[in-house]
Amino acid sequence: MFLDDDVAQDLNDEPLLINDLETSSINSENDFYSKDDFYFVQITDTHVMHKLFDRGENQNRFKTVIEHIKSFTKKPAFIVITGDLVEWGSGLSGALNFKAFLECLYKKDGQLYTDEDGLIPVYTVPGNHDYRWFGALTNYHRLVDRNHILDGDKYVITHENLTLFFMDSGHDYILRPRGWIHVMGSGLTYWFDVSWLEDELSSCNSPHKIVLMHYPAINWGKYDTFVRNKDIFIQVCEGYDVDLVLAGHTHASRVFDKDKNFYENNMLPFNCSNYPTLYVQTNACKEGCFYRNITISGDDICLNPCEHIII
Numbered sequence: 001m002f003l004d005d006d007v008a009q010d011l012n013d014e015p016l017l018i019n020d021l022e023t024s025s026i027n028s029e030n031d032f033y034s035k036d037d038f039y040f041v042q043i044t045d046t047h048v049m050h051k052l053f054d055r056g057e058n059q060n061r062f063k064t065v066i067e068h069i070k071s072f073t074k075k076p077a078f079i080v081i082t083g084d085l086v087e088w089g090s091g092l093s094g095a096l097n098f099k100a101f102l103e104c105l106y107k108k109d110g111q112l113y114t115d116e117d118g119l120i121p122v123y124t125v126p127g128n129h130d131y132r133w134f135g136a137l138t139n140y141h142r143l144v145d146r147n148h149i150l151d152g153d154k155y156v157i158t159h160e161n162l163t164l165f166f167m168d169s170g171h172d173y174i175l176r177p178r179g180w181i182h183v184m185g186s187g188l189t190y191w192f193d194v195s196w197l198e199d200e201l202s203s204c205n206s207p208h209k210i211v212l213m214h215y216p217a218i219n220w221g222k223y224d225t226f227v228r229n230k231d232i233f234i235q236v237c238e239g240y241d242v243d244l245v246l247a248g249h250t251h252a253s254r255v256f257d258k259d260k261n262f263y264e265n266n267m268l269p270f271n272c273s274n275y276p277t278l279y280v281q282t283n284a285c286k287e288g289c290f291y292r293n294i295t296i297s298g299d300d301i302c303l304n305p306c307e308h309i310i311i
């Protein structure tokens with residue numbers, strides 16, 4: 001197994017810790033909940049494999065998180081899964097992995113749900129592992145999402161006063177010859193992806209905007225991000241007051257701003273209204289049944305810390 005996901009940080013690039021900003025005027029997640037508030041859940045990096053390959057361990061973790069979320073008294077409006085749905089997605093064995101992933105969910109008219117009544121929709125974007133090993137999303141498109149193939153797996157969902165922009169941050173991209181430890185995301189195209197995002201943001205009337213993709217745009221050092229058109233992507237997000245860019249890939253919980261300032265996890269929850277665009281990495285479901293809630297309450301978005309379930 002190659003080590004592209006977790007550990008490739010440039011340790012010479014020390015993080016700058018933020019100590020001097022007020023965390024939030026909100027003291028806890030519960031402060032946000034009133035009748036008209038809603039929240040959604042981010043899950044990422046489920047890395048599901050068919051039980052032939054891992055005895056169903058990653059599938060069990062994903063099932064555990066889904067069942068846990070379904071048990072909440074106040075249900076989420078929807079769930080987003082930001083890539084690496086399966087450990088590898090290509091070929092016959094990759095199709096078996098995607099089928100094991102889908103066994104945890106329900107599908108109706110091409111849309112995934114957590115339940116057969118269709119109460120909680122599940123939206124996905126692909127990650128680099130979903131491309132492996134042939135660098136294509138054939139099985140992802142065939143089995144998970146065939147609705148956005150012509151749009152390069154980009155789409156927009158609006159729920160009440162929140163609009164989400166789902167994007168594909170690409171397949172494995174090796175920075176150096178024989179440099180598998182420094183695998184990056186192939187990234188966005190300028191005309192097809194970044195201009196699409198700018199067009200969508202410019203015509204968006206929602207007060208709250210969140211972009212979702214697998215690879216982070218910002219990380220410690222220069223690794224484990226996507227490589228193409230990162231700077232212009234960040235400029236667009238800043239220019240249109242995007243609240244959050246939610247990502248996975250690193251199997252870690254980290255929050256940065258565009259200047260790579262690192263916001264420590266013990267500062268969360270954040271009322272995002274008090275912050276610039278935040279670039280968020282959420283810990284992997286496969287690592288410990290992690291998930292993250294994001295709450296929308298009137299004019300405010302609350303970014304909550306990662307939760308995990310002990311099994």
Ligand SMILES: [Fe+2]
Nearest residue numbers: 005045084249
């Ligand atoms: Fe991953």
